[in-house]
Amino acid sequence: MSPGQRTANNNRYIYIMKFILNKENLLDALNSIQGVVEKRGINPILSNVLFSANDGSLSLTTTDTEVELHASFETGSLEPVEITLPCRKLTDICKALPKQADIAFSIADGKATLTSGRSLFSLATLPAADFPRIPFSEGREETLNIPSVTFKKVIDKTFFSMALQDVRYYLNGLYFSLTQDKLLTVTTDGHRLSLCTETLDEPCETPVNVIIPRKGAQEILRLLDDSSENTVLRLIKNHLCVEKGRHKVITKLIDAQYPDYEKVIPAGGNKHLSVEKETLKQSLHKASILSNEKYKGVRLSIGGGTLEVTTHNPEHEEAKDEIDVNYQGESISIGFNVVYLLDILNVIDGDEITMTLKDENSSCLITSQSQAGSQYVVMPMRL
Secondary structure: OOOOEEEEEOOEEEEEEEEEEEHHHHHHHHHOOHHHOOOOOOOHHHHEEEEEEEOOEEEEEEEOOOEEEEEEEEOOOOOOEEEEEEHHHHHHHHHHOOOOOEEEEEEEOOEEEEEEOOEEEEEEOEOHHHOOOOOOOOOOEEEEEEEHHHHHHHHHOOHHHOOOOOOOHHHHEEEEEEEEEEEEEEEEOOOEEEEEEEEEEEEEEEEEEEEEEHHHHHHHHHHOOOOOOEEEEEEEOOEEEEEEOOEEEEEEOOOOOOOOHHHOOOOOOOEEEEEEHHHHHHHHHHHHOOOOOOOOEEEEEEEOOEEEEEEEOOOOOEEEEEEEOEOOOOOEEEEEEHHHHHHHHHHOOOOEEEEEEOOOOOOEEEEOHHHOOEEEEEOOEOO
């Protein structure tokens, strides 16, 4: 890798930086930080990736000013440099090159020239000084360690019921709570609620109660895997940083008080229905074919050891499906949004689920013995 040089050009000095990167290392890093890159934004630099080289490694950073993603890899001897390049174009160039190819970069006078074999690309650059960064170094820091598999589970089991662009902005995030050895996440959009708890092997001395915005939670979920390797969480003021290996997510937090979710979980339900998860899922899928495209309502009629699922639509079409269930209570008929039920069945563990009901006007609680730390609540629909 060549060091930077200064050359005279019409009485001006142009700083030239030359270095060589392996295509596979660069592409892996770029793929992991694509999630926040703007395609066509008001600020062009938000479509760029920041290159920061120092101490034998190259760090890549992207941001949308709310969430910041980092990835780094070893490069060997490389002179310190900071520059921004178009992220998606650079990624497409890497994808088009042969496997294990090397890419030679030459950066001078606002242009980056990339050569690999007999291919040459010229990209426009923007100054690194204009790249917006999330201020994460000011204030008292709290550091926590959580196994990746545990952190991933509590987000994955609850993410789907988060609100999307709700005026109650605190619902557009995931409530994250850590108290001693209990890790808890909650999401709700006002029509349904998901709660998941896990027990940690090592208690946490510092309690944490924060709301992670949708985009931040999504990128953290992408970062995590099913390994027992620890993920490092760092909290400073109203920001959260999650680090795993050579990857990092920094996100702003939602500054608000999360609703009292415990009041939403129904109590006093005296009608308990047990059913095979896959059987119920298939029945709901079949019935939903003729449901109202806008409201997606289905009616569940329970009694005598059977569950009948029926749907209607404005064209006066009807679907009906019946399955066997374990139910001994009084007959009940109740309506739900079929999408909400299927979302739960797609994430809940176990072969059998339990639905606890009180009456046709009260919320339904869905649980599974195979996932004892999770509870799902769905409000009924009037059909």
